[in-house]
């Protein structure tokens with residue numbers, strides 16, 4: 622089957638994600654957009670993975686679990702895991718590494734954790750927009766140690782990308798790169814497969830960009846196989 626995957630979605634846990642981005646609202650919007658597979662990628666934390674997994678099961682949409690971590694170079698990277706346990710453990714490692722700077726919800730937006738019934742159970746206190754102390758290479762190792770996929774995010778964007786921070790994509794052990802397909806930015810990513818996601822912060826944005834590939838069943842294994850075969854392509858509706 623042809624699998625349509627939106628591999629970059631923020632929930633209400635991300636300060637930039639609206640409170641309306643509850644896991645159930647995300648799963649419902651994904652089904653409405655005709656997506657088969659969605660990934661939760663909150664900034665530097667994965668506390669909403671259990672509620673997201675439950676919402677996806679309820680709606681019958683396949684899910685990947687992960688986060689969008691910030692390297693010490695202030696480059697955003699996407700990490701995808703097959704199982705909730707590894708995603709949660711990686712999220713805890715990443716959140717635990719952030720500096721003890723108190724988050725200001727009025728200035729930057731809420732950072733709320735919800736349970737499977739979508740009740741708010743916690744508001745994270747540390748600023749999720751901070752950088753971890755780990756370099757790109759170190760983050761990549763941590764992701765691969767947990768058998769995840771490691772993907773520099775929006776490499777051609779004007780902020781928090783390898784292009785904005787370094788000017789090029791350094792040699793490393795990437796499974797793919799994510800591109801916005803910005804027409805004015807040229808950054809070489811060799812023969813790495815290119816993916817895209819909506820980077821949605823509100824439900825209406827889900828599915829505005831997605832990654833398409835062939836597979837027997839939507840999920841982590843099909844994505845990994847397609848990336849290894851370099852057989853993925855990006856579809857954008859903007």
Ligand SMILES: [Zn+2]
Pocket residue numbers: 689697774775781
């Ligand atoms: Zn980002």
Ligand SMILES: [Zn+2]
Pocket residue numbers: 629631689820
């Ligand atoms: Zn993002």
